[in-house]
Amino acid sequence: MKKKIAYSILAGSLLSTGILAGCADVTTKDNSSNSAATEKTAKEGLAKLPPLKEEQALGEPAGVEKLELTSAEIEKIKEMKPYVGYSVHFGDIASEKVIGQAIKETVESFGGKYTLVDAQRNLNKQISDVESLILKKVDGVVAIGVDTAAFGPAVKKLNDAKIPVVLGGGPPNQGEFVSLVDPDGYGGGFEAGKALVKELKEKGIKSKSLATVGLRSYILTCEQRVRGFEDAVREEGYKIVARGQADTADQAQQEFENIMTANPDIVGAFGVYETPALGMEAAVRSSGRDDVLVVTHDLSDHLAQGMQKEGGIVVFTSSQDLYAEGKYKTLALLKKMAGGEVPKYVTVPTLATSSDNVDEVYDKVFFNK
Secondary structure: OOOOOOOOOOHHHHHHHOOOOOOOOOEEOOOOOOOHHHOOOEOOEOOOOOOOHHHHHHOOOEOHHHHOOOHHHHHHHHHHOOEEEEEEOOOOOHHHHHHHHHHHHHHHHOOOEEEEEEOOOOHHHHHHHHHHHHHOOOOEEEEEOOOOOOOHHHHHHHHHOOOOEEEEOOOOOOOOOOEEEEEOHHHHHHHHHHHHHHHHHHOOOOOOEEEEEEOOEEOHHHHHHHHHHHHHHHHOOOEEEEEEEOOOHHHHHHHHHHHHHHOOOEEEEEEOOHHHHHHHHHHHHHHOOOOOEEEEEOOOHHHHHHHHOOOOOEEEEEEOOHHHHHHHHHHHHHHHHOOOOOOOEEEEOOEEEOOOOHHHHHHHHHHOO
């Protein structure tokens, strides 16, 4: 029998915020032209989503190996004893605490100093926080914006102070940054799509109709997740017949109930992160159906506990490697400070997570074990 997970991180904080590290920007989408649960579909399914303008600007992402330090760079950084500030958007949620811990430990491993400022979901406070970091004379900053596009004025202030900044979540609307280091949203969504198809085939479920529930807010890495999922299932001959949007579990439950009612042939779906996925799971349970499976991205207490149970509806998630994200954001900054070349866009691989390995992945994600 599988060991019971000893969860110590408050699930409520994850569920109440509803957004993890990779989903930080809260730019509102224009939803005036469609009601996602009733979106019409042709016989072959919905058309592919359009390319993302940010990806076109950023180009192909590099791998984390490009951020590893040379021996000469390590020596320079140790001599500098750098003072690094971390400007966090939601400092009270478990994922950000893990990322902050990784930044702190990485900086301190080179003899440097670390300081944290928490925007508490307030963009104006975050811009003020950055001003305070400048006054503290930090040597560099890692930041995840409350609204990553609107974080531009803060980036510009850092530019004027000649302080390098590494970002997460998405590019700003102005200012220069060293690098955008984020989880591999496209790859995580793609892997989730392949896992869903595998589960459906193993269960002998014949329908090829699937759905997605993305965010009502526009967030680059989450948009990438949906595109990765859709590309993966189309490769296997499946089709997307409905797309929904939700930011909370309650919204996702209602949205997916409507989608299943309007499209009774749906047998699987992708929730863009774990909180909507839990709402979708509730929708499936309330429908009484046993032929609908859900896959998602990210990990939480509630999701991990559900995945341990026999007959679970959420069968796979691509978990963010939170400690690695914090570490590589920091290495990007330190490498730049040491005079090294840093790619403009870097993605951190996600962790394939199923009922078979959820215990081990949970320990790695939240405790770096």
